[in-house]
Amino acid sequence: MGFECRICGTCCMYLGDYIVIEKQTNKYRFDCCCISTGTSFSAEVDPDKRDRFDDTTFPDQNPTACRFLRPLGEGIIGCTIHTDSPAQCKYYRCRIMDIFSLEGNERGYITGTLALHSSDSSLRDAYDTIMKGISGPGEEAEEQIRAGLIKAGYEVR
Ligand code: SF4
Numbered sequence: 001m002g003f004e005c006r007i008c009g010t011c012c013m014y015l016g017d018y019i020v021i022e023k024q025t026n027k028y029r030f031d032c033c034c035i036s037t038g039t040s041f042s043a044e045v046d047p048d049k050r051d052r053f054d055d056t057t058f059p060d061q062n063p064t065a066c067r068f069l070r071p072l073g074e075g076i077i078g079c080t081i082h083t084d085s086p087a088q089c090k091y092y093r094c095r096i097m098d099i100f101s102l103e104g105n106e107r108g109y110i111t112g113t114l115a116l117h118s119s120d121s122s123l124r125d126a127y128d129t130i131m132k133g134i135s136g137p138g139e140e141a142e143e144q145i146r147a148g149l150i151k152a153g154y155e156v157r
């Protein structure tokens, strides 16, 4: 099953130091820098989100969050510059595989960058072995990881 973002905002809550506003060029347009990649970009607040953006209660209460993150209603916390946001934001996938023991206990998960999050040392060993045969990201790599984990005795959802 493909990844479906719930627009919960969790992944943007600590990105205030990574998506940096360098200059405001008009009320809703900003020159920005994505610090992790060193990429500059210009972003305009999406027209349908400007009333939400104008309310600074959320960034005031969450100083570590990306400056463009806002509650958008109905429990959604989302990006107000979605149209102009950097590619790594648009295509970010927080979780692409959930890994369980055959008894159904959650053991960890894999992120869209193919990183394993788990405190299970056996799972870590299996993952490290699988990753030695993987050259880079992509659908083929994801299938290799999935198949390898199943072969190692895990359930992958
Ligand atoms: S990528 Fe994940 S953490 Fe980020 S908003 Fe979507 S569901 Fe939430």
Ligand code: SF4
Pocket (backbone or CB within 6 Å): 011, 012, 015, 019, 066, 067, 068, 069, 078, 079, 080, 081, 082, 085, 086, 089, 090
């Ligand atoms: S630009 Fe948008 S998607 Fe990227 S970190 Fe900020 S709020 Fe999140």
